[in-house]
Amino acid sequence: xxxxxxxxxxxxxxxxxxxxxxxxxxxxxxxxxxxxxxxxxxxxxxxxxxxxxxxxxxxxxxxxxxxxxxxxxxxxxxxxxxxxxxxxxxxxxxxxxxxxxx
Numbered sequence: 001x002x003x004x005x006x007x008x009x010x011x012x013x014x015x016x017x018x019x020x021x022x023x024x025x026x027x028x029x030x031x032x033x034x035x036x037x038x039x040x041x042x043x044x045x046x047x048x049x050x051x052x053x054x055x056x057x058x059x060x061x062x063x064x065x066x067x068x069x070x071x072x073x074x075x076x077x078x079x080x081x082x083x084x085x086x087x088x089x090x091x092x093x094x095x096x097x098x099x100x101x102x
Contacts (some may be wrong), residue, residue: 005030010051012064017048017080019062024049028035030077037077048080 004010008018008030018032026044029036032051043049048062054074059066068087074080 004034004051008049008051012061012066014061016050016052016054016058016061018051018071020045020049021048032076036059039077041079043079048079050074050080051096052076054080059088 004018007021007024009021010018018045020043022045024030024039026040026042027038029038030049031037039049048060053076054060054070056070056073058070060068060070060080066088068085068089070085072084074084078084
């Protein structure tokens with residue numbers, strides 16, 4: 001595995017997401033497997049950043065295991081969270097814009 005920015009945690013070569021080790025500002029360029037990736041949004045510490053393109057239905061891999069699947073296409077550098085993925089093993093609950101539990 002090529003070197004990767006030390007602001008990211010990637011534990012397996014198969015991971016499709018990295019975890020932010022610190023707050024990352026929008027417009028920051030990160031080194032991901034030797035390639036520059038400029039992020040467009042802010043990433044709080046502990047949040048997931050796509051380090052590979054992920055298609056709808058693809059597994060989201062973190063620390064070498066599947067944590068869910070993509071509900072929409074996710075580009076490299078995008079934030080990966082409840083708005084674009086769902087857990088495959090635990091119900092995911094979120095409040096919709098109408099205030100309903102989804």
